[in-house]
Amino acid sequence: MHHRIRPLRLTAVTLTAGALSAGLLVAPSASADPSPALTSAKAAVAGTDSTPSTIAAEWIAGELSNGLMVSSSGPDFGLTIDTGMALSTVASQGGTVTAINNSLEPRIAEYVGDGTKESYAGALAKSATFARTAKKNPTSYGGINLITRLEERTANVPADPAAEPQAAAIAGRIFDKSEFGNYANVVGQSYAVRALTLAGSAEAGAARDFLLKQQCASGAFRLNFDKADVPSQSCTEGVAGSTADPDATALAVINLVESGDKSAAVVGALAKAGTWLAARQRNSGAIRSAGDGAQINTNSTAIGGYALGLLKNRDAALKAALWVRKNQPVDKYKCRTALTKDTGAVAFRRDRVTGATTTGIPAAARDEWRRATSQAILGLQFAPASKDKLRIVSVRKQARAGERVQFQVYGLAPSESACMQVKGDFLRVKGKKTGDKIVRKLQLPTGNQRRVGLIKTSDDEARTSLRVRN
Structure with missing residues (x-):
């Protein structure tokens, strides 16, 4: 599942559809070039297909309202940032990243707190990460020095660790300052490491x-x-509170890789985390979430696959991308359904697709589709490309009306x-995992005439013909 940095005190989760404001695209576009880590990883994987991430990006860009994800209660800044971070990996979406930034930056205090009574560590870390991704300065973002604020929320290393063992135990840990409580967690910590x-x-x-x-x-x-007064602040296998979490693991990997830290400790930690994630992955490519309501879903699979891709585990990244792509319905032309107008969106689970093909995406479920798609864009970066040019072949030159005739589809x-x-x-057909022809x-x-057989994808089509006689 998607982990929020903090509870929704100022935002809500049920979102309504909106249109991206064209006026926000006047400013020069932010770069939407993949990061060096992603570029290197994709070169190692080789032969990827940009179509699924591109159409997912196009769909979610259309869900923005004036550059923000908005609910009936106002903007959802966390999901807006997730969307912007995902879109930054899709080359065609630089203008949308700029639109998001232009709307987010003036309102960033609403997300990170006022810096006095309210200051949210995870939100600060995530905002600083997005600012850098959008080619902005996190030390002066919306008039706020996000880095200084984040440093204030990061526990200091004591001058004499031996004299202050508990202060030494929590050194480097992030904390929220809030009348609502402290909700900082490992996901926020990983963003803090990257930002700092x-x-x-x-x-x-630290x-x-x-x-x-x-x-x-x-x-x-x-x-x-652990609670801040616990002497050991380390994960202890098998103890309550130390449950392995695939989403936290994937985001830790992503943020450590993107931090550029090449220390021996980080290199070793990434290797261990990559091994665990790959072992967690099922033969289908899917990854099951943890905690209450644990289930196989596209969120956990996509960010897990993306993390494995950044670690250059080619096979695991491809498998995850294939499973996520199966949950991206593309019902076009004669196969049109109520989901056709939402082509590119990715379902959280396959059962969501089944119902939505007749009713469309229910208003109350739109938030879930947005969250699933924002993270799916990442995992789909490693979707394998076709082996061949798209084409369809009729095995017969002519046939009688009413006959069922075999067609072969390549590419x-x-x-x-x-x-x-x-x-x-x-x-409706889906490409084989092997990429081989479909029959x-x-x-x-x-009718006595020549008939055309077609194969149509989201971005291409091919045709063949044969003569039909009554």
Whole structure:
């Protein structure tokens, strides 16, 4: 599941559809080039298909309202940042990243707190990370020095650790300052490590060391910290509060890789985490979440697959991307459904697709689709490309009306959705994991004339023809 940095005190979760304001695109576009880590990882994987991440990005960009994700209660800044971070990996979305930044920056205090009574560590870390991604300065973002604020929320290393063992135990740990309580967790800590490291902060090392304490012996990271007065602040395998969490693990990996920290401790931690994530992955490519309501879903699978891709585990990243792509319905042309207008959106689980094909995405479920899609964009970066040019071949030159005739389809990418059709008949098909040809039969209509067989994907089509006789 998607982990929020803090409870929703100022935001809500039920979102309504909106349109991206064209006026926000006047400013020069932020770069949406993949990070060096992603560029390197994709080069190692090789042969990826940009289509699924591109159409997912196009869909979620259309869900923004004046550059923000908005609910009936106001903007959801956390989801807005998740969306902007995901879109920054899609080259065509630089303008949307700029639009998000232009709307988010003037209102960032609403998300991170006023800096006196309210100051939210995870939100500060995530905001600083996005600011840098959007090519902005996190030390002066919306008039706020996010790095200084984050350093204030990061526990200091005591001058004499031996004399202050508890202060030494929590050194580098992030804390919220809030009348609502302290909800800082390992996900926020991982963003803090990334933000502080890239800013060259003197507190980056302590924050990193505290994050690494949250890695369990298995290689997984837990989600929540111990209480601040517990002498040992480290994950203890098998003890309550140290449950392995695949989402926290994936985000720790992503943020550590993107921090650029090449220390031996980080390199070792990444190797262990990658091994654990790969072992957690099922043969289907899916990854199951943890905690209450644990289930297989596209969120955990996508960010887990993205983390594995950044670690250059080619096979695991491809498998995860294939499973996520299966949950991206593309029902076009004769195969049109109520979901066609939302082409590109990714479902949290397959059962959500089944219902939405007849009703469309329910208003109350739109938030879930947005969250699933924002993270799916990342995992889909490693979707494998097709082996061949898209084409369809009829095995016969002519046939009688009403006969079911075999057609062969080449060039579908693994798990890619397509519609096969001839006048009067159609089939939904998906590319094989192997990328090999697909063979299906379609029933020919009446009439003595040449008929066209088509295969249509979200961005391409091919055709063949044969003569039909009554």
